[in-house]
Amino acid sequence: MNQSPYIVQETEQGNRIDKLLTTITEYSRSQMKTWFDKNLVQVNGTAVKPNYKCQNEDRIEWEVPVVEALDIVAKNIPIDIVYEDKDILVVNKESGMVVHPSAGHYDDTLVNALLYHCDDLSGINGVKRPGIVHRIDKDTSGLLVVAKNDLAHEG
Known part of the structure; x- marks a missing residue:
């Protein structure tokens, strides 16, 4: 404790x-x-x-749990940003792109692209899903809201 x-x-x-x-x-x-x-x-x-x-x-x-260290690398992957301000951004995710790293999909995810684009993202969902407020399946296209800070994520 x-x-x-x-x-x-x-x-x-x-x-x-x-x-x-x-x-x-x-x-x-x-x-x-x-x-x-x-x-x-x-x-x-x-x-x-x-x-x-x-x-x-x-x-x-x-007791504050120890966060597992993951080496999620920022990558310059083109993403379609529909809206952005100091707290959030809205991304039009294309079909075929995985939202966050998972077994078998550690690179070329939306999270990799977001880490390249943004200086900081909300940490509420942990190191595997920084900034991700919700997700959509790999084969689904659509808008995703991304929180740049914890206050926006809780908002």
Whole structure:
């Protein structure tokens, strides 16, 4: 568990633990979902669910999972960007292009192209799917929304 446990203050009593953790860590509730799924959040030594209501003097401990390192390489692959601003972009994905790296498809994916095009992408979906808000099948063409930052991804 985390080296520095957090003790719930009286003013925080009754708050959901997932909401409280967003105020004391740099992580979003979406990012923390896996923590709860893997029982990595404990109150007074017991694993809890995201909707746990905090009590005064509760001792909260959590463990941030180690993200597996993948070597997803940015590649200069032409993509059809329909719209772009500082938070999102909309891409018209052509049929035949895989959206994100997976078994047998590590290169020439939309994610490889996005990493080349963008300086930064949302990390909410992890290292395999940076920025990907939703996906469509390889053989399907259509518009995809891509989040450039975590705030836009949660939005």
